Amino acid sequence: MAPNVRYSASKENHLKAIFHLQQEHGIVTTNALAAALQTRPASVTDMLKKLKDQKLLIYERYKGFKLNNEGRKAALQVIRKHRLWEYFLVKKLQFGWDEVHEIAEELEHIASKKLIDRLDAFLGFPEADPHGDPIPDSQGRLQTRRQINLAQLPLGKVAQVSGIASQTSEMLELLQYNHIRLGTRLEIKKKFPFDESLEVKVRNRPPVTLSARVAKNVLVNDDEPITERR
Amino acid sequence: MAPNVRYSASKENHLKAIFHLQQEHGIVTTNALAAALQTRPASVTDMLKKLKDQKLLIYERYKGFKLNNEGRKAALQVIRKHRLWEYFLVKKLQFGWDEVHEIAEELEHIASKKLIDRLDAFLGFPEADPHGDPIPDSQGRLQTRRQINLAQLPLGKVAQVSGIASQTSEMLELLQYNHIRLGTRLEIKKKFPFDESLEVKVRNRPPVTLSARVAKNVLVNDDEPITERR
DNA sequence: ATTAAATTTTAGACAAATCTAAAAATAAAA
DNA sequence: TTTTATTTTTAGATTTGTCTAAAATTTAAT
Structure with missing residues (x-):
């Protein structure tokens, strides 16, 4: 059994941020990573050299970079830890989503793999964190689910909220106000072409209107409901 | 409300170790602290200067040192976190005591006070960790309990195990083998003056013999049973 | 195809935490 | 009470992660 491979908290943060950025853009740039980590491009370059020396990423001067297999594995372990701790905080310690x-940002750097696997079991092997982001399994496999945003959902088709793209507290507050949260089943009653706003219906509630801006940030599952239900 | 005052993990480790050492010896020496932290006396001196500058301890060159009020408060918060996490790991995640x-050594440095107070509530405000050491409350108050070691227990008086002084895995293994753990009620049936060994009886079990060495490391409550029972 | 602008990297510095080796202070022994 | 031994501190170096300012490279614009 591989012992707990340890990377510093800073390295783990870099790996995680690179992972997320390359999901969107394929290749990652120094400036983009510096912005994501709230640090300076020069600092990023310093760290990239170390990560390259440790064979965690593919990197050539001035040409951008991305994780190799080893780096992706490491990033996924950190993401797994982050999301499991978030789930724990919300479901067991009654924190708001x-x-x-921030607390999970700290907890994700605790090394013990055994701890995380036990926590996973204790929580009942949840598939998604409180924001709807999927939790990688013990081997680091990330199940990808087909998500579309609410603006793309056809009129009259019921779908279940499975993620929130922009997780600002303002956004979360707005959704809370409209009784929309993870797992909520909803249906588009009307689309207004003028401003692309939507009238949305949640069961047992009066319909509400959502702006295009909001709708694009609410992700719903295209197909079947997410598994983790009952 | 005071925001989370943050000390580095290393500083917290120093504070905690000083606290424990001064419990026993009143004043703490550089060498003793270096030994406890598995580090070098020179490194301890370096850190002491910083802690003194932050007004966490009373320290004069060459004369030993101890925590002041501020330092003691900080140390107790770390100890509280350590013991609550230990309790969580054993009671919720099925770890052996x-x-x-080691895992708690990492978790104890997570800053959020809210997290710890929520965890405390989630666990039902336990009074002692899995080794029987008392858990400071949210204000850092440490309830001291009257403990004696098993060698001091009078013949025939039933007492309840409330702590283990030497927590080596060898010691814990031996106790486990003899079905002695926290909360176990036991009674001394016979004392052998030759080697000061004891014959000890646990309810529903055949009597076992414990060496003086072991007996001195098993702490029992003098008086009433510890509160945290049912 | 040059020039200008933006991006990325290097060079050199700094803070935190640690170390080794040597010096200073204190304690113990002859 | 000297001398010796032990403890503690200082001086100077090292590692990790970060920074600023300047140089190198790439990209965009005229």
Whole structure:
């Protein structure tokens, strides 16, 4: 059994941020990573050299970079830890889903793999964190689910909220106000072409209107409901 | 409300170790602290200067040192976190009491006070960790309990195990083998003056013999049973 | 195809935490 | 009470992660 491979908290943060950025853009740039980590491009370059020496990423001067297999594995372990701790904080310690991120940023750097696997079991092997982001399994496999945003959902088709793209507290507050949260089943009653706003219906509630801006940030599952239900 | 005052993990480790050492010896020496932290006396001196500058301890060159009020408060918060996490690991994640120390050494440095107070509530405000050491409350108050070691227990008086002084895995293994753990009610049936060994009886079990060495490391409550029972 | 602008990297510095080796202070022994 | 031994501190170096300012490279614009 591989012992707990340890990377510093800073390295783990870099790996995680690179992972997220390359999901969107394929290749990652120094400036983009510096912005994501709230640090300086020069600092990023310093760290990239170390990560390259440790064979965690593919990197050539001035040409951008991305994780190799080893780096992706490491990033996924950190993401797994982050999301499991978030789930724990919300489901067991009664935190609001909008206040757990910072604490999870710290907890995700606790090394013990055994701890995380036990926590996973204790929580009942959840598939997604409180924001709807999927949790990688013990081997680091990330199940990808087909998500579309609410603006793309056809009129009259019921779908279940499975993620929130922009997780600002303002956004979360707005959704809370409209009784929309993870797992909520909803249906588009009307689309207004003028401003692309939507009238949305949640069961047992009066219909509400959502702006295009909001709708694009609400992700719903295209197909079947997410598994983790009952 | 005071925001989370943050000390580095290393500083917290120093504070905690000083606290424990001064419990026993009143004043703490550089060498003793270096030994406890597995580091070098020179490194301890370096850190002491910083802690003194932050007004966490009373320190004069060459004369030993101890925590002041501020330092003691900080140390107790770390100890509270350590012991609550240990309790969580054993009671919720099914870890053995002999394997939780190292993980708790990491978890104790997570800053959020809200997290710890929520965890405390989630666990039902336990009074002692899995080794029987008392858990400071949210204000850092440490309830001291009257403990004696098993060798001091009078013949025939039933007492309840409330702590283990030497928590080596060898010791814990031996106790486990003899079905002695926290909360176990036991009674001394016979004392052998030759080697000061004891014959000890646990309810529903055949009597076992414990060496003086072991007996001195098993702490029992003098008086009433510890509160945290049912 | 040059020039200008933006991006990225290097060079050199700094803070935190640690170390080794040597010096200073204190304690113990002859 | 000297001398010796032990303890503690200082001086100077090292590692990790970060920074600023300047140089190198790439990209965009005229």
